[in-house]
Amino acid sequence: MPGHRTFYNLGIVVLIFLAGLLSDCANNPVNKTSSEFHLVAVAGYTLKAFGTSGDTYDSVSCSSADFCIAVGKAGNVSIYQARKWSQHLINNGFLTNDNLLSSTCLSRKFCEVSSEEGYVYKFDGSKWSSILVNTTLPDVPGSRALSAISCPTQSYCVTGGQGNKVFIYSNGNWSTAIRLGNPNSSIYSISCAKGSRFCALVDGEGNSYLLNDSKWKTYKNIDAQQFPDSILTSVSCPEIDSCIATDNAGEAMEFSGNRWSSPTSIDVEGAFSSLSCPSANYCVAVDEGGNAVVKKNGTWLPPNLVDASSGIAAVSCPDTHSCLAVANSSLTYWLS
Numbered sequence: 001m002p003g004h005r006t007f008y009n010l011g012i013v014v015l016i017f018l019a020g021l022l023s024d025c026a027n028n029p030v031n032k033t034s035s036e037f038h039l040v041a042v043a044g045y046t047l048k049a050f051g052t053s054g055d056t057y058d059s060v061s062c063s064s065a066d067f068c069i070a071v072g073k074a075g076n077v078s079i080y081q082a083r084k085w086s087q088h089l090i091n092n093g094f095l096t097n098d099n100l101l102s103s104t105c106l107s108r109k110f111c112e113v114s115s116e117e118g119y120v121y122k123f124d125g126s127k128w129s130s131i132l133v134n135t136t137l138p139d140v141p142g143s144r145a146l147s148a149i150s151c152p153t154q155s156y157c158v159t160g161g162q163g164n165k166v167f168i169y170s171n172g173n174w175s176t177a178i179r180l181g182n183p184n185s186s187i188y189s190i191s192c193a194k195g196s197r198f199c200a201l202v203d204g205e206g207n208s209y210l211l212n213d214s215k216w217k218t219y220k221n222i223d224a225q226q227f228p229d230s231i232l233t234s235v236s237c238p239e240i241d242s243c244i245a246t247d248n249a250g251e252a253m254e255f256s257g258n259r260w261s262s263p264t265s266i267d268v269e270g271a272f273s274s275l276s277c278p279s280a281n282y283c284v285a286v287d288e289g290g291n292a293v294v295k296k297n298g299t300w301l302p303p304n305l306v307d308a309s310s311g312i313a314a315v316s317c318p319d320t321h322s323c324l325a326v327a328n329s330s331l332t333y334w335l336s
Helices: 020-029
Strands: 011-017 038-044 043-049 059-064 067-071 076-081 084-089 100-107 110-115 118-122 128-132 148-153 156-158 165-172 187-194 198-203 207-212 217-218 232-237 241-248 251-256 274-277 280-287 293-297 311-319 322-328
Touching: 059 110, 059 274, 059 322, 067 100, 067 110, 067 311, 067 322, 110 148, 110 156, 148 198, 156 198, 198 232, 198 241, 241 274, 280 311, 280 322, 293 311
Parallel strands: 059 100, 059 311, 100 148, 148 187, 187 232, 232 274, 274 311
Antiparallel strands: 011 043, 011 322, 038 043, 059 067, 067 076, 076 084, 100 110, 110 118, 118 128, 148 156, 156 165, 187 198, 198 207, 207 217, 232 241, 241 251, 274 280, 280 293, 311 322
C-alpha cells in the first residue's frame, strides 16, 4: 500500500556470518528459549537466528559486522555492539510512540533514523537527539511519514516519504520539502553511494529519481512491465552510477551509467521487502515469504528459504562477508 510500510508483530533477528565470524558467536552464546540455535544454510553461508518475543522491527542498518541497529514500532531500537544486543526506547520529547521506519549508520558513533511523525533521530554513540524535519501540518495519521533515509557522509543525508516529499541535510541544516512526482504517491526507499552525493530514490508508482550533487534526473516507470500491479520496494547503490532496485513482484532492475535495465524476474516465490548491496557484484534481497536471494559475481542465485514461518522485513550488509536481517516469525528467540 503506497505510503505505508508493514510492521511485524513478532520480531526475529537473523545474523548471516562467514565461518570466521561464526566462531565469535559460538564463544558468545545468546540467551534463548529453544535448546539449540536455528541454523539454516543460505547460498553457502550459515544463518544464526535469534530475537526477542514481542519486538517489532521495520529497518536495520549495519556500519560493520560489529555494529548494527534495528528499529521499529513505538520507538523501539535494538543496538548490536561488543558482541551483544541492548534495547532502547527513543522519543522526541513529545511522542513516546513514534514509529521508526528507516535507519542508516556510518559508524558506531553516527546513525540516523526517520520516523512516521516526520522526525529524524540521530545517535552519536552514547545518546539520541531529534529534529522535526517534515513540518507539514498532519491532516491524517502518517501524512508526515519519512519512510526512507540514507546518509553517505555525516554532513549529507537524504530522507523522504509520504507525498513524495524529500528533504536534504547539507551545510548543517535540513532543507524545506522538495516534491518529486505525484503528491499522492510516496518515496519507498533511498540509497546513496557511500562517501558521495549520488543517491537513488524509488516511489510507489514505479519511478526512480537520481540525485547527483544538486542535479535531479527522473526515470519514469522503470517497473513498467508490472505497474500498477506491483511497486518498487527497495533500492541500493553501492557505487556512483551503479544501483539495483527490486519490486514486490520478485523482480530486479539495474542502473548502470545512465539507464535502468528492464525488470528481470529473480524470485517467483515472493515479494521483495528489502535489498542491500555492499558492492556492485554482491547483493542480498529478502522477501515477504522468508526467502533470501543473493547476487554473487554478477549472477542472481536461486531463492533460499530462510524462515518458512514468516517474511523478512529488512536486510543490511556492511560488506560482502556479513549481513543482518530482521524478520517476522512464529519462533521465539531472545536477544543477548
